[in-house]
Amino acid sequence: xxxxxxxxxxxxxxxxxxxxxxxxxxxxxxxxxxxxxxxxxxxxxxxxxxxxxxxxxxxxxxxxxxxxxxxxxxxxxxxxxxxxxxxxxxxxxxxxxxxxxxxxxxxxxxxxxxxxxxxxxxxxxxxxxxxxxxxxxxxxxxxxxxxxxxxxxxxxxxxxxxxxxxxxxxxxxxxxxxxxxxxxxxxxxxxxxxxxxxxxxxxxxxxxxxxxxxxxxxxxxxxxxxxxxxxxxxxxxxxxxxxxxxxxxxxxxxxxxxxxxxxxxxxxxxxxxxxxxxxxxxxxxxxxxxxxxxxxxxxxxxxxxxxxxxxxxxxxxxxxxxxxxxxxxxxxxxxxxxxxxxxxxxxxxxxxxxxxxxxxxxxxxxxxxxxxxxxxxxxxxxxxxxxxxxxxxxxxxxxxxxxxxxxxxxxxxxxxxxxxxxxxxxxxxxxxxxxxxxxxxxxxxxxxxxxxxxxxxx
DNA sequence: TGAAATGTTGGGGCG
DNA sequence: ACGCCCCAACATTTC
Numbered sequence: 001x002x003x004x005x006x007x008x009x010x011x012x013x014x015x016x017x018x019x020x021x022x023x024x025x026x027x028x029x030x031x032x033x034x035x036x037x038x039x040x041x042x043x044x045x046x047x048x049x050x051x052x053x054x055x056x057x058x059x060x061x062x063x064x065x066x067x068x069x070x071x072x073x074x075x076x077x078x079x080x081x082x083x084x085x086x087x088x089x090x091x092x093x094x095x096x097x098x099x100x101x102x103x104x105x106x107x108x109x110x111x112x113x114x115x116x117x118x119x120x121x122x123x124x125x126x127x128x129x130x131x132x133x134x135x136x137x138x139x140x141x142x143x144x145x146x147x148x149x150x151x152x153x154x155x156x157x158x159x160x161x162x163x164x165x166x167x168x169x170x171x172x173x174x175x176x177x178x179x180x181x182x183x184x185x186x187x188x189x190x191x192x193x194x195x196x197x198x199x200x201x202x203x204x205x206x207x208x209x210x211x212x213x214x215x216x217x218x219x220x221x222x223x224x225x226x227x228x229x230x231x232x233x234x235x236x237x238x239x240x241x242x243x244x245x246x247x248x249x250x251x252x253x254x255x256x257x258x259x260x261x262x263x264x265x266x267x268x269x270x271x272x273x274x275x276x277x278x279x280x281x282x283x284x285x286x287x288x289x290x291x292x293x294x295x296x297x298x299x300x301x302x303x304x305x306x307x308x309x310x311x312x313x314x315x316x317x318x319x320x321x322x323x324x325x326x327x328x329x330x331x332x333x334x335x336x337x338x339x340x341x342x343x344x345x346x347x348x349x350x351x352x353x354x355x356x357x358x359x360x361x362x363x364x365x366x367x368x369x370x371x372x373x374x375x376x377x378x379x380x381x382x383x384x385x386x387x388x389x390x391x392x393x394x395x396x397x398x399x400x401x402x403x404x405x406x407x408x409x410x411x412x413x414x415x416x417x418x419x420x421x422x423x424x425x426x427x428x429x430x431x432x433x434x435x436x437x438x439x440x441x442x443x444x445x446x447x448x449x450x451x452x453x454x455x456x457x458x
Numbered sequence: 459t460g461a462a463a464t465g466t467t468g469g470g471g472c473g
Numbered sequence: 474a475c476g477c478c479c480c481a482a483c484a485t486t487t488c
Contacts (some may be wrong), residue, residue, distance in 0.1 A: 210459085330459065381460085381488040382460050389460090448461085452488060 002027035003166050005088050007034070007080065008069075009102070011120060011227035012054040014061060016155040022161035023093040027453045030087050031062055031165070034080070035073040035172070038101070043353060045323040046180050050356045053179030054226050057186030058087070062326045067165030071172045076418035084113065085187055086169055095120040095227070098268050100275040123232050124150055126269035137272040138282075138375040143269070144262045155233040177422060182321045183222050190223035198254075203245075205253035209260075210327050212399040217326060218257065219358035224264065229443040235261050267365030270375055277364055281373035286380075286458055287374075291343040300441050302350055303337050305403070307433070307440035309416060310390035311335045313403035322356035322405070327393050332368035334384035337446040339447040341454060344371035372455070380455035390416040406437050416428050 002397040006033060011017055023029045033055055040048070059069040072079045080092055096117040097106070109115045119125050129146055130136055137143035179185050197218040201208055208216025223229040238258035245251040271277060281287045300306050304315035314328035324332070329351075336347045348367040352358045368374025372382065394400060397415030401408045407418060409429045414421045419433045419440055426432045433439050 247464060327459085334460095380461075381487085383462095383488090445462095448488095455486085 001090040001164075003030055004028070004090040005080065005087070005089045006031045007045070007076075007092050007115075008032065008058070009094060009097055010225070011095045012051075012058050012185075013228055013230060014058075014159060015187060015191070015192075016157075016230035016233050017095070017227075018120045018156075019093040019095045021156060021160045022116060022118060023091075024163050026091065027058040028164045028166045029072065030083070030089055031058075031067060032070045032080075032083055034074065034076045035071065036076055036105075036132060037074070038105075044355075044358060045177075046354065047356050047358055049177035049179055050183060050185050050222060050322065051226060052175050052177045053185035056174050061172065061187070062165070065159075065163065065165065068168045069171075070169050071174060073172055076105055077112055080109060080113055080115075081356060083169065089166075092113065093118065096125075097121055098126055098272040100278065102269070108132075114393050119153075120230070120232065121227065122265045122268050123147075123153065123235050124265065126265075126272035129269055137266075138267065138270070140266050140376045141264065144259065144268050147265060148372065149260050152236065152239065153232060155230055155236050165432075174417055180322045180356060183219075183323065185222075185226075185228065187223075187228045190220065190229035192296045193220060193223065194218070194234060194237065201256055202238075202241065203247070203250035203253045204457040205250070206256040209256065210393050212314075212327055213396065214323050220325065221362075222323065225357040225362075226256070231261060231264070249280055263365075264362055267361045270365055271361035274375075277368060277374070277437060278360060282368055282375050283370070283373050283377070286455070289454055289458055292341045294340060294342060297340045297441055298336075298342055298346055300438070301332070301340060301342075301347075305438045306335065307419065307438040308386045308390075308444075309397070309400040309404055309407055309418060310336065310394060311386055312438075313394075313400045316403040318351075318354050322354060324355070325399075327389075328367060328399075330370060331384055331386060331389050332365060335386055337367075337371045338383045339386070339442050339444060341447070341451055344368065344373065381452060383451060385444060387417045387444070396406065404437070407431060434446060 004026045006020050006023045006029050011019060014020060020029065029104045055069060063069050083089065091114040093116050096119060098121065106115065106117060124147060129143060139145065195219065201216050201264055206214065208214055220229055223232055235258060238254050238261065242251050242254040242258065245254060274282060284310055291310065301315060306312055311332050316323040316331045317328065333347055336342050337344050351363050354365065365374065367386040369377050372378050372380040397412055400415055407415060410418050410431055418431065418437060421433065431437060
């Protein structure tokens with residue numbers, strides 16, 4: 001019986017996995033994960049712990065089926081060559097990954113080895129979405145129209161028929177790392193969460209997703225990032241709900257969620273078509289903005305000590321959990337870029353270090369969008385007012401109080417802008433601005449004018 | 459997937 | 474009754 005390697009990268013799942021399916025069709029499957037020093041050298045301890053936990057879960061699921069995960073460390077092509085000769089495997093199957101590093105890595109592997117790449121990191125291959133003139137989309141709305149018009153490839157149900165495994169080879173033990181508390185890794189958890197979301201918050205997603213103080217989002221991004229959840233399955237479920245839902249408000253919710261999943265595909269496609277966005281603004285005319293070199297302000301932002309409660313709450317949520325509410329991501333990104341006038345790439349790097357769902361395509365897309373320098377970006381003059389955003393999306397301040405406990409005693413009327421509390425009140429609450437909680441690092445109105453001037457001169 | 463500045467309207471206080 | 478002012482409320486424009 002022939003042996004075929006399933007090279008696992010960002011597809012830590014048994015369900016709806018074309019790489020596993022193709023390998024299984026041809027014989028016994030040898031599941032392999034390679035710890036690539038190039039990727040591990042980039043410090044992101046929480047995401048790495050999430051990955052290792054996911055590998056442990058996957059290994060446990062494989063063992064229930066009579067297989068096991070083989071873990072190796074080193075340059076992938078070299079490691080695969082060794083594995084092919086040790087196992088006598090005839091081919092390697094993997095899901096195509098669209099980041100620049102992954103493409104270079106896979107091109108080398110494909111030149112030297114029998115590597116077969118399959119779609120599955122996205123629903124539609126980036127190159128299959130092109131305008132009539134053959135050029136890639138750079139605006140979301142037409143991209144999404146085209147995406148929806150393409151025939152939807154239905155997700156594979158269940159495990160590959162006749163799934164059998166190679167008895168396994170020696171490998172490294174899985175590194176021990178405590179998984180982040182709020183996000184238990186693995187596909188079982190991912191599927192459970194998706195079901196809970198679809199039966200719960202999804203119906204109200206169109207509105208609820210914006211609320212910082214409610215669990216109105218799916219919080220599935222870490223699972224999608226590592227392919228613990230098949231994006232094709234997620235989109236299929238969203239579509240099915242939207243089509244079968246009689247309640248128009250609920251249908252809107254499912255459609256909005258589907259749209260968010262399509263944003264994910266959009267940014268995968270943007271990175272595939274324009275790899276340089278990882279280094280510079282997509283919009284050439286906005287590459288010369290005079291960003292401030294302000295290490296103290298950057299440090300305050302990173303630490304959640306800007307003096308703007310909603311910004312600080314969000315930054316602390318990120319450090320504590322490895323995740324941040326999407327509305328909060330927009331607020332803190334707008335604050336870094338448009339209030340502090342700090343280069344969006346500093347924020348992009350900080351997010352990549354801390355986010356469990358940190359993915360070059362989605363993260364870069366989000367930052368360029370907020371900074372107003374990317375594809376289909378927010379116009380440069382769209383500047384969030386952190387106080388108004390806070391009042392609107394955290395009306396009682398409960399999100400703030402959860403992550404900025406030193407403000408817990410501040411009354412609702414002052415929770416969004418505590419520096420406006422009279423001195424007497426600050427003293428009686430023992431919340432003195434400037435000592436118990438930072439004074440604002442910038443005045444928003446002044447910062448806004450500064451940024452408008454900086455962008456306008458470009 | 460904004461917010462601020464500016465313009466318009468209309469009710470009410472007042473002489 | 475009338476003109477005038479103020480200013481909320483809303484709409485439009487601008488950044």
